[in-house]
Amino acid sequence: MRYEMVVGLEVHIELSTESKMFCDCSAKFGGEANTHVCPVCLGMPGVLPVPNKKAIDYAMRASLALNCQIAPFTKFDRKNYHYPDMPKDYQISQYDKPIGSNGYVVIRTDKGDRRIGIRRLHMEEDTGKSLHEGVAAGSLLDFNRAGVPLIEIVSEPDIRTAEEARLYLQKIRTIMLYTGVSDVKMEEGSMRCDANISLRPEGSSEFGTLVEIKNMNSFRSVQRALEYEAARQQSVLESGGRIVRETRHWDEGRGVTFSSRSKEEAHDYRYFPDPDLVPLEINQEWVDEVRRALPELPDQRFRRYVEEYNLPAYDARVLVEDLALAGFFDEAVAAGANPKAASNWIMVDLQGLLKGEGKSISEVKIKPSHLTQLIDLIEKATISGKIAKDVLVEVCFTGKDPESVVKEKGLVQITDESALIKAAEEVLAANPGPVEDYRKGKKNAIGFLVGQLMKATRGKANPGLANDILRKLLDGSV
Ligand SMILES: [Zn+2]
Numbered sequence: 207m208r209y210e211m212v213v214g215l216e217v218h219i220e221l222s223t224e225s226k227m228f229c230d231c232s233a234k235f236g237g238e239a240n241t242h243v244c245p246v247c248l249g250m251p252g253v254l255p256v257p258n259k260k261a262i263d264y265a266m267r268a269s270l271a272l273n274c275q276i277a278p279f280t281k282f283d284r285k286n287y288h289y290p291d292m293p294k295d296y297q298i299s300q301y302d303k304p305i306g307s308n309g310y311v312v313i314r315t316d317k318g319d320r321r322i323g324i325r326r327l328h329m330e331e332d333t334g335k336s337l338h339e340g341v342a343a344g345s346l347l348d349f350n351r352a353g354v355p356l357i358e359i360v361s362e363p364d365i366r367t368a369e370e371a372r373l374y375l376q377k378i379r380t381i382m383l384y385t386g387v388s389d390v391k392m393e394e395g396s397m398r399c400d401a402n403i404s405l406r407p408e409g410s411s412e413f414g415t416l417v418e419i420k421n422m423n424s425f426r427s428v429q430r431a432l433e434y435e436a437a438r439q440q441s442v443l444e445s446g447g448r449i450v451r452e453t454r455h456w457d458e459g460r461g462v463t464f465s466s467r468s469k470e471e472a473h474d475y476r477y478f479p480d481p482d483l484v485p486l487e488i489n490q491e492w493v494d495e496v497r498r499a500l501p502e503l504p505d506q507r508f509r510r511y512v513e514e515y516n517l518p519a520y521d522a523r524v525l526v527e528d529l530a531l532a533g534f535f536d537e538a539v540a541a542g543a544n545p546k547a548a549s550n551w552i553m554v555d556l557q558g559l560l561k562g563e564g565k566s567i568s569e570v571k572i573k574p575s576h577l578t579q580l581i582d583l584i585e586k587a588t589i590s591g592k593i594a595k596d597v598l599v600e601v602c603f604t605g606k607d608p609e610s611v612v613k614e615k616g617l618v619q620i621t622d623e624s625a626l627i628k629a630a631e632e633v634l635a636a637n638p639g640p641v642e643d644y645r646k647g648k649k650n651a652i653g654f655l656v657g658q659l660m661k662a663t664r665g666k667a668n669p670g671l672a673n674d675i676l677r678k679l680l681d682g683s684v
Pocket residue numbers: 226229230231242243244245246247248353
């Protein structure tokens with residue numbers, strides 16, 4: 207029997223507001239332990255939380271970017287459970303009235319576009335952190351993160367492969383980066399993901415027993431964990447066993463999931479509306495205001511690149527997925543660069559250089575206007591494309607503008623015919639073999655001779671002119 211994987215993902219994203227969700231403490235990542243705290247986020251008795259307007263705006267912006275509907279009436283609820291890093295013994299979250307619902311994102315798979323539903327997006331606050339490493343006995347608690355605004359994005363169980371799960375997460379991350387509501391760094395925990403996975407016989411419409419997987423710290427570990435877990439469940443089912451509803455943790459080092467606690471015994475959170483927080487009424491005006499402030503999103507930018515600039519879909523996708531690179535491209539085009547040429551330079555030479563150096567575009571000195579100027583120098587035939595590659599490297603490391611580099615290094619292309627004729631005659635004299643081949647009818651021997659002429663001029667000969675002159679000399683028409 208063939209089985210189909212059914213996956214739903216829960217993604218937590220920390221919003222990059224200045225202050226926390228319900229108090230004035232800094233929401234900044236890190237800091238000395240317990241320095242971003244106050245009675246509110248420490249959950250002292252008698253304190254009163256006040257919602258952060260910016261966090262609500264961000265949650266709405268994220269909802270709209272994920273094509274969600276915004277609830278006209280929403281509220282905060284207490285989710286009751288005990289955990290050492292949460293002194294209140296409840297987390298403020300949203301239960302039955304999430305701020306966003308019924309959205310979707312589109313992912314591009316090998317088999318075409320797939321639409322993954324977003325069931326809900328709700329607001330909540332983060333918990334503190336327990337520190338075990340380097341602690342002799344017991345653990346230490348750091349509440350700097352307690353109360354930092356979070357959104358939780360819950361997908362529909364629409365994901366069918368581990369690869370789709372990774373693509374979905376990457377898409378969510380890119381969209382969040384575009385909206386600017388979070389820095390979405392998995393390594394710093396500002397983006398976290400839990401997965402629900404079950405198997406069912408292919409063609410069946412019923413759902414199998416769900417297993418939750420936690421502790422996946424990268425897109426790659428999500429993909430690996432799902433692949434492992436699907437294989438594990440399949441072998442249980444094939445040997446006549448039964449899947450237990452449970453939470454399992456991913457062990458990155460060993461590449462396995464292991465059971466941590468059985469879900470059946472657990473969670474009754476006894477949600478109830480937080481009596482300290484008034485419900486929120488969100489009118490159309492507020493929604494419109496947030497919608498108007500939405501920046502261009504990845505799918506829109508992709509369409510613009512393909513439809514307005516005629517970029518190949520592959521190029522457009524690579525640019526769009528890297529916000530900094532796309533911004534660089536847009537600025538170069540705005541400064542007058544030909545879009546296709548700019549895209550080629552970024553995709554091939556610039557990306558190659560960045561990969562080789564292990565740097566991002568902001569860590570090298572080239573500016574978008576430099577690229578525009580470089581392309582202009584090629585178009586005006588001041589330099590050859592080959593020389594331009596060296597100029598690009600120089601600009602990246604020194605930050606000098608391409609024109610200065612060309613002048614300083616004497617790289618201006620030789621377009622003076624008489625100078626080239628002299629060099630071409632020398633090349634012909636030095637290569638009697640290919641010359642003879644050409645004259646006997648092997649016309650493509652000219653390629654070698656052009657190469658030699660380029661070499662003799664250290665790449666500065668205009669290639670078209672070099673070709674013309676050699677041909678004329680060989681055919682005896684000069
Ligand atoms: Zn506080």
